[in-house]
Amino acid sequence: MQTTPRHLTGRIVNLQHFCVDDGPGIRTTVFFKGCPLRCRWCHNPESQALSKEIMYFSDRCRLCGSCACVCTHGGHSLTAEGHLLDRSRCVRCGECVGRCAFGALEGVGRDCSIDEIMEELLSDRVFYETSGGGVTLSGGEPTMQPDFAMGLLSACKAEGLHTCIETCAYCQTETIVALSPLTDLFLVDWKLTDDDLHKSFTGVSNALIVENLEKLCELGSSVILRCPLIPEVNLERGHLDGIAAIANRLKNITAIDLEPYHPMGIGKTVALGKRPSYENPDFLDTVLADDARAYLQDIVNIPVSIR
Ligand code: SF4
Ligand code: SF4
Structure with missing residues (x-):
């Protein structure tokens, strides 16, 4: 495999220390800039555009x-x-x-080299070692900058660090194949089971995402499904049944994380000079989130948690 030069730069939103929701243990998360999806409820709209x-x-x-x-x-x-x-x-x-x-x-948006980011990531090594944590690439969408993502993960593996990618999995399958041996755990979003609704609410079909989830299963990569719970979009039993169908079919999916809607993205969308396309100002009712978790837990054999 060709080695990615350490001076290669990528564009990130920021780097966040002491994260506890982006994989096991205490982690440092690198938020990439740029995403191919346009989820109407997006919690991080500042990471959608690749441009600064x-x-x-x-x-x-x-x-x-x-x-x-x-x-x-x-x-x-x-x-x-x-x-x-x-x-x-x-x-x-x-x-x-x-x-x-x-x-x-x-x-x-700032452009950083792999070396610059590694210096910051390694300053947290003691926290990774004491907590069983590591490094997570998130975004935005790490696979939008595949060479940079691969270079960072290779550098992390060379240092013996545990690696995760949080991804929408809407990318070329060859990218997924290349990332697989460098990634200890994939956190893959599954947003909507009905493809027409998926297109309507995210801008793209979910067919490629299914294909890439199947490829990860074939490769034996560990996957946690991450499912946002969005009022009036995907709380129906039909979608929850769809999550269960995927989790029960693909044996490398080890857990399901449910992510209740919060309205923090609205103010950031306005601050970017854009018009929010989903303007619900309320956090998801915890009763609805608990109901969804309990329903799912009854129909799958892996842990279902609320994040
Ligand atoms: S508005 Fe700010 S960022 Fe834009 S051109 Fe002027 S100084 Fe630069
Ligand atoms: S006018 Fe407003 S945005 Fe401009 S520098 Fe002053 S406080 Fe900041």
């Missing part, structure tokens, strides 16, 4: 004007209506972000 972006939080803006002074592209202006960010002028240089003393502007 600027987020503007109007509730934090004090109208100081520092951003307008520094931007040479006319991106910011202060008018009688307040502060305006003209995204058609913005070239996403990020100059204004550092000038805003109130945290109203945030740049999303």
Whole structure:
């Protein structure tokens, strides 16, 4: 296999330390930028576009004007209506972000080399070793930057670290095959069983995802299914039966994690200058989440948990 050069760069949103929900033990999670899906309820909309972006939080803006002074592209202006960010002028240089003393502007997306990221990941080694943890690639979607993902995982394996990928599995099957020997555990999303609904709510068919789940089974890779619970989208018994059918058919699926909807993505979507396409402001009722868990647990032979 060809070795990925350690100076290869990839684009990430951020790197998060001490994560306990992204695989076993204490983990450091690398959030990749870019995703091929457009789930309407997305919890991390800042990771969807591969391009760098600027987020503007109007509730934090004090109208100081520092951003307008520094931007040479006319991106910011202060008018009688307040502060305006003209995204058609913005070239996403990020100059204004550092000038805003109130945290109203945030740049999303930075390019890092494998070496740079490894230095940060290895600083947490003691936590991995004492907790049985490791490194997780998440996003966004790690398979959108396959060479970078493979390079990072190879570097982690060379250091003896446990590796996970959180993925929507909507990628070329050859990418899944290449990632398999480098990944100790796949956390694969399963969002909607009905393919028409899947297309409508995520923008793509789930056929390739099924194909890749089957390939992971053939390769003997360990998989945990991760299923978001979204009100008025996928709480029906038909979808829960669909989750069970996959879990009972593919013997390498070792657990099911249910992820109840939360509305945190809405404010971030607005801050990105986009219109939310799913505007439910309420957290999923815990009774509904518990019902779904109990129903599923009765029809599968693997643990079902709520994350
Ligand atoms: S990111 Fe750069 S171009 Fe865009 S608004 Fe800020 S300073 Fe202007
Ligand atoms: S620098 Fe920040 S607080 Fe000041 S006007 Fe610009 S966005 Fe608002």
